[in-house]
Amino acid sequence: MPRSLPKLQTDRRKKRLKLALISTCCVLLTLAMLALGLYYIIRFINLKFYFCAGSLEFVAIAAVCDGKDDCMDGEDELKCVSNLKTNSAYPVRLVSKRLILQVSDENHKWSSVCAENWNTWHTRAVCQQLGYMQNPRSMQVPVSSLPSDLCTAFVALNTEPQQASSNIQSSLAARDQCTSSSVISLSCSDCGEVVSEDRVIGGAETAVELWPWQASVQWYRQHVCGGALISTRWVISAAHCFAGRTQELGAWRVVLGQTYMTSYGGISMEAIIIHGHYDPVGHDYDVSMLRLTWDVTPGASIHPVCLPPYQLSIKEGEELVVTGWGTLRENGELSSVLEKATVPLIGWSKCSNSSIYGSALTPRMLCAGYLKGGVDSCQGDSGGPLVYLGSRWQLVGVVSWGTGCARRGKPGVYTNISQLLDWIYAMMEVSVHVMIVGG
Known part of the structure; x- marks a missing residue:
């Protein structure tokens, strides 16, 4: 009899430990299922309803961004996908693989920009006008190296350009030729850098x-x-x-x-x-x-x-x-x-x-x-x-x-x-x- 008691106690401890592990697993599984269920409930609500934070109410998601204020303060119409168009050519452009800077006048005539009087302020101003703020750079390209279609008209900066203007066109005047014999090439960011490489279907x-x-x-x-x-x-x-x-x-x-x-x-x-x-x-x-x-x-x-x-x-x-x-x-x-x-x-x-x-x-x-x-x-x-x-x-x-x-x-x-x-x-x-x- 004395020899069997320790074995019985060990078996009981193993059973209690096993039951504890099973209970813990059940609790964790239940919590996981509840969390997963909560996730899908929240996702379902987000797909079907929009919460108006100001008025503490839900509106149907189909009513959001429909042109009508469904929330009391109209918040459901404040941040929506927009449709915008432009009816005119943008007045500044970079042309050809050499990125030659050109501007257009009120008659939509394009002119290459001469290099005289150009400085880093102008480079930053044009790049900002094009929507870029990072690492603008410019260089001078000889007119003699350009194709003929980029040499038909020129503009150049005034001797004392008005730097207060954010629109570079207001500081430019037409020229028959560039006295510097060069035009501006512009790069507005460190985009598209090449990294060497030692599915899209078939990819x-x-x-x-x-x-x-x-x-x-x-x-x-x-x-x-x-x-x-x-x-x-x-x-x-x-x-x-x-x-x-x-x-x-x-x-x-x-x-x-x-x-x-x-x-x-x-x-x-x-x-x-x-x-x-x-x-x-x-x-x-x-x-x-x-x-x-x-x-x-x-x-x-x-x-x-x-x-x-x-x-x-x-x-x-x-x-x-x-x-x-x-x-x-x-x-x-x-x-x-x-x-x-x-x-x-x-x-x-x-x-x-x-x-x-x-x-x-x-x-x-x-x-x-x-x-x-x-x-x-x-x-x-x-x-x-x-x-x-x-x-x-x-x-x-x-x-x-x-x-x-x-x-x-x-x-x-x-x-x-x-x-x-x-x-x-x-x-x-x-x-x-x-x-x-x-x-």
Whole structure:
């Protein structure tokens, strides 16, 4: 008998410990299920209702941003996706691969800017007018090295320019020629820096450090589209990404600097602007501008891509790169890791052939891919960047639409950024107040 007592006590302790572990696991599982249930309840409420903080009431999400004040203080109409258009050419532009600065007069005549009397203040002023605040630089380019179309008209700064004016055009006067024999070439940011590299359908896994402008545009923390960072405050995406979804800004976030798909670290937006001419049926003018709530700090995994200059010449067949987390096959699931694919530019006349896309293609669109199929952007890549490597990476397209994904004879169609530069620069220049109220 004395020998069996210790064994009995040990068995009892083991049973109590086992019961304690089971109870703890049950409690933890119950808490996890409650937390998960609470998450989905909150998510359901957010998808269906908007909370009016001022009047402590809920209104249907469909009533938010509908032009009518449903909250007592109208807060449901204060922060909404805007639709803005511009009817005139932006008066300042950078032309060709050499980024020659040109300005237009009241008659819409373009003139190259001579180098005489130019200084760093003017460089900063023009870059600020173009919507950039980071690392502006200028250099002098000999007139003799320019193509003839950039030498037809010139303007130069007055001897004593009025530096109080933020509009550089007011300090310029027409000239027959540049006495300095040089014109100004301008670079407004350290965009599109090249990083050496020792799925998008048919693509390959990559890292965000190689494409640090890549953005994930998320609706209630779910990835719906890609985007491209073009400055420390602005992201470009597609207009159709916001169709049929909540127009209230609080539903949207942008995630930057991530290779693997995540909702962590999302940045809220103080303005989402859809092109005023956007056609949701024909996909024309399929572009949007997203202004982040704060400036991001450029680094190895977050860095803007360059906007293309006016008159950028890319030949048919030249290689472009598209990146995103889109589906790896038509109607498949999103990729968990960033993918990239190299696709050649397809000439507009070829892509607008009746056997491909015909009259559905507009001048605001370009095609890239293989007519034999096999490599393409797909669902979830929409709004993402199509880039071209000149001296730096330049954003030439935004993933827009196509018939299926990677089908034979149906390449990807992209919004042609070079055709929309006037609108992009106008949106970057306009004040935040105007952007939010003007929708």
